[in-house]
Amino acid sequence: MQRMVFQRILIGFVTLWVVSVLVFLMTNALPGDVAQIVLGQSATPESLAAYRAERGLDQPLLFQYFSWLGNMLTGDLGVSKAGGATISSLISGRLGNTMFLAALVALISVPLSVALGLLAAMYPGTWIDRTLTFGTLALISVPDFFIATFSVLFLAVYLGWLPAIANVAPENTFWEMARGIAMPLIVLVIVVAAQMIRMTRAGILNVMNSPYIEMAILKGVRRKRIILRHAFFNTIGPIVNVIALNLAYLVSGVVIVETIFSYPGLAKLMIDGVQTRDLPLVQACAMIFCGTYVILIILADVAAILANPRLRNPK
Amino acid sequence: MSDLFEIDNLQIQARKEDGTPIPIVKGVSFNVKAGEVVALIGESGSGKSTISMATMAYCRPGLEFPGGEVRLHGKDVLSMDPQDQRKLRGNNVAYLAQSAAATFNPAITIGEQVTEAAVLHGTMTQEEADKRAVELYHALELPDPDRLGRRYPHQVSGGQLQRLMAAMALVSGPDLLVLDEPTTALDVTTQIEVLKAFKKVIRDEGSAAIYVTHDLAVVAQVADHIVVLYSGEIQEQGPTEKIITNPTHPYTKRLMAAVKPTPVAGMGELVDDAFDRDEANVEVRNMTAGYGGIVNGKPVITVLRDINVKIKNSHVVGVIGESGCGKSTLARVIAGLLPAAKGEIYLDGTKLEADLKNRSKEELQKVQFVYQMADTALNPRQLIGDILGRPIEFYQGIKGSQRREEVANLLRMVELPVEFESRYPSELSGGQKQRVNMARALAAKPEIMLCDEVTSALDSIVSSNVIKLLQKLRDQTGVSFVFISHDLSTVGSFADEIVVLYAGRVVEQGPVDEVLAPPYHPYTRLLISSVPELRVGWLEDTMQKREMAVGIARGVEITERGCPFYNRCPIAIDDVCDVEIPPTIEPHKDHFITCHRSMEDIEAAEAAPQQILHGFEKAAPDNEKVA
């Protein structure tokens, strides 16, 4: 079993490496001369050449890649074009905000969706199940921005309970923070939970077709216990997988939500970077997002291996 | 005084998409007295399992009870409210399913699963149930009973799981046990062991039982009363002795006729001389094969060791052995599906490449493989006409109307209607699909067909028809066959030569009438004694035999040195058989036995039936403890 876990982690590192190549190539595919974009139209040929030399842009692409990767690994994320601040300093504050939001979303949505998914599976065909199935189907069918804008319309404009813009600053009181973060939080929980509820329900019902579930029925085991003891334990692997994948999906959701609510997070920083063509900033943000995503996926696979009783209790 | 269980005009139906009912069980009535074992016998589709589950007021999804009653102690269980039905299950009526491996939850310990019903129904505390479970493990002769409960299902063998399921059913002391084909998936030697354990506990516990099976010989060992079913209707019912000695209904007679005979010399019809050219068609020399890559010239997991087999032209070579002995692997190696690690394979005197990718089209054509499961061997998205037509076109370049003609010929050859060419495999029955499966191999006009357990998944009547067809094909075409089976009597009735495999080695091989007559290899002897006979009392008689005492109590051990059968052999010689590779002796021409004992010793052992030569204590002396 250790071998399998080790293998999976190893593959994860390979994936991370390929991701770094992709991010690097893609950001380098931006049309136009980087030096020109950075220094602007008024730059003299000498200053352009000096900039290229300084940033190593006159070196072959392969060399550029490795020096970029080397810097990245040693924590040197480079200097932002705008204002010349180091990217690490730009990111550090924003990263905290995004992590805070994502952690809260995970904390709320995971137990909520597993519980609701189990509930739906426990009473299949009842109104609870139908409501949850159709409700979540509708929610996963509409775009994130749709849910976000309607939440704004309803909670901020119509009811006036929450601010439409998520302003969080270090000097805010806890209550202000909570109010500020509520809107993006609600939207993200809805988006992420809908998918997880469906997958949990489907996972349980899938196991319900197994002969050992029929056996449990024929032993006179109660429905509740069949779901919680017999089915759930065999679904933990797949469910953990779904949770991890959906938390990874948070990364995408965050982009839209942070944009709509102007939440000062990493995604907003990145979108701004994309719009101002701040190359090093975009590269760094993309690597953080993609790295998180890959790590979550590896965790999901490892969890699935650990949850398998055959692998956990070898002969 | 009413019987324990009364099944009265029971009806079960399914529904089509448009709601019209399809009757599955059409008014079945029979009774079960306390302490009595009633067998429901019939082939797949007869409704026997469905009826047995109705005793727990349960039916599979999509089925329903439109009428009839199932009375336990005079009270109808079908009309009870669901909570009462639930209290009945696992408590008053307990169920044993066909496949224990699928029926045990892989994520829960054996102990919890065994005791669950008793604890949930409140008949015992967890401690009492655990104690009772251990007692049952002892009674069922399971290894390491005190610690067994803490293990997971995948950590014990299939035969043990089957017995554990009996413990699970018996733990709460039910009035009625329902056993649904509990030994069908097992090897013969394992089947005996499980049957013996079942019979003992049923008798000791005094519960009544419904035993569902398609195998009359098994029924004769355990049942008091037999109910014969066909297509959801009772054909005949009566006491076991009467049914098996004097069946009156034609369907029962047909079932009787399909029961496999005891394997003895001269049971089968040998190959017609017309084709007998007595030259090797395929020859396997010093072959070793296995899985997981080759390290130091040996496969990581060795399945077959030093195999030498000759398949003569237009002869049938039967390969026999228990599951896991490597018999399918042998066929796969010959076909090139699994390249051998060592050794050579010759076709008509020419050496074949190990991997089929390197073989020529003619070589591929000459060696055809027939898969066990027609369901997975036939592409569900191709018409029968295309499945059969493709090899004709591919190897012989025959197209168009001529190809259709050839397909029609093939269908006639395997006794199927010509119209089947425009059907999909899913529109055929199991036996029909298996015929198509064989016809596809024939379409290539092969020299040799490798048939891997082609009758194992079929009902007894269907399977005996398939064997008849194979005999006809052999006589008409002169194709040689390698016929792989775990069923010695089927092999005995069809093969010209037999190869007995044990733990990846050939222990005996030779002409069928030599192998099935003394002197036997001790393992062949065990196999022959394990084939159930259609008579009451056979189980008790055969359990008296010497080879049974040690043979069935132990599992296969794969060993690097010595004789692989050492731990199950009644005449093994300590410090010899477990250390040295046994020599091969040739008591008659072309008949080989691999054993340390001389032929005289083996024959002497046959003559002195109760003499235990092997230094084993008798297994599980503490059986008597369980009251």
Place this chain on the structure above:
Amino acid sequence: MTDMTQNEIQDDAQEKTIYDELPDAPPKKTLKLSWTGKLGVIVVAFWALMALIGPWVAPFDQAEILDMDSYLPPGAEIDGGGTHWLGSDNNERDTLSRILWGARMTVGISFVATLLAYLLGVTAGIAAAVKKGWTDMILSRINDAILSLPTIMLGLLIVVALGSSIPILIGTAAVIYASSVFRIARAYGQEIMVMDYVESAQARGETIWWIIFREVLPNAAMPLATDFGLRLVFVVLFISSLSFLGLGIQPPNADWGSMVRESLEAMQFAEGMGAWAPIWPALAIASFTIAINLIVDDISAKSGGDLAKKMIS
């Protein structure tokens, strides 16, 4: 049954006719959709039709400025004759017409992109499953990497780098979603590759093309078709999201995502019935995607999931 018992068995042939082998094949199932599935088919068919003929049945041109005022409520009369059945938008254009024109953009582009994604993904996925070894290893790792880039972020990067013309949008969506198609196609491919009938074809000496086109693809077609529906939903959402961020389909072309964005300010003002403006395109997206999901749900329930619900009575 009585006449059976009276029958004595004469010969083998007669026996066979009496006790013919019981068919073990289930009766042939025709796929029948439930009412929700049928509703889904009707809605999807409607939008598909609109994607084809929308511009001709729309009362006005998508870019035509019709009135003096923006955000007219549904049912408002137009000065030059005619009615705004669904009101008008921020640029005084007819919302109904723009939605009908937008069907071509949103549904059409998504469909073409999904089709391309399928072409790419299935080809690579089946190739990986059939060739195994290094081919599989390399394709899978590349695919893992693409999959580990969050879709929206990948989209943003590509669109910003290459601009947002319609061909680039289609290409971007196709590449991004090809990777998830690859995963599914490969999984089905692997499942089918271990079936005995495939091995049998290999043992016959068939070429790799025969194996792919005659043995593997026909058996993967049905599950892949179901998946196509889901994938189409994701692509619609993806393209709408990009448009919503202003990086997708560019004006004056009408598309449902950007229509929501353009009309958003109407919500803030909520001037009379003008608040309806963003709701119509949003409903158009939701009706299309929910309809597809209803069909997909229905089909997968019919093929097994349905039994699960009935398992516990």
